[in-house]
Amino acid sequence: MDMMLLTLMMAVTVEGLIEYIKTFGRAVLAKQWKTAATQGCALALGIALCTAVGADFYGALGVTFALPWAGSLLTGIFASRGSNYLSDLIARLRALGGPQPAADTPPAAAQP
Numbered sequence: 359m360d361m362m363l364l365t366l367m368m369a370v371t372v373e374g375l376i377e378y379i380k381t382f383g384r385a386v387l388a389k390q391w392k393t394a395a396t397q398g399c400a401l402a403l404g405i406a407l408c409t410a411v412g413a414d415f416y417g418a419l420g421v422t423f424a425l426p427w428a429g430s431l432l433t434g435i436f437a438s439r440g441s442n443y444l445s446d447l448i449a450r451l452r453a454l455g456g457p458q459p460a461a462d463t464p465p466a467a468a469q470p
Contacts, residue, residue, distance in 0.1 A: 364419045371432050374439030404438025405431055413437070 378401055385394035407413075414429035415436060423429055 360419050364416070364421065367415055367419075367436060370439060371436045374435050377439065378435075400438045401435065404436075405434030408434035408437055 378397055382394055382397050385391070385397065409427065409430045412430065413433050415433045416423070416429040421429065
């Protein structure tokens with residue numbers, strides 16, 4: 359189980375790095391500074407928080423790096439992308455539930 363979890367974490371971390379590079383690169387080339395700043399802030403915040411509290415998913419699974427802070431850095435990348443994945447998952451699950459009635463739509467009148 360630990361190896362499966364480690365493989366999943368590594369895949370999400372690598373995919374997160376690739377997505378950050380692609381999104382940030384496209385945003386800079388298109389001069390979309392807000393998007394670039396948002397991506398940079400999400401990455402920096404995830405890394406800063408995980409480093410500050412010593413969160414290290416890789417270390418918890420027994421993975422050691424030559425650089426002692428690498429586990430927290432990678433965990434920060436994982437965490438910063440994880441919120442986006444969770445948001446996407448929730449949106450997709452809501453879409454599967456079908457259209458939701460608008461909040462201001464009155465309920466159907468009862469038939470006698």
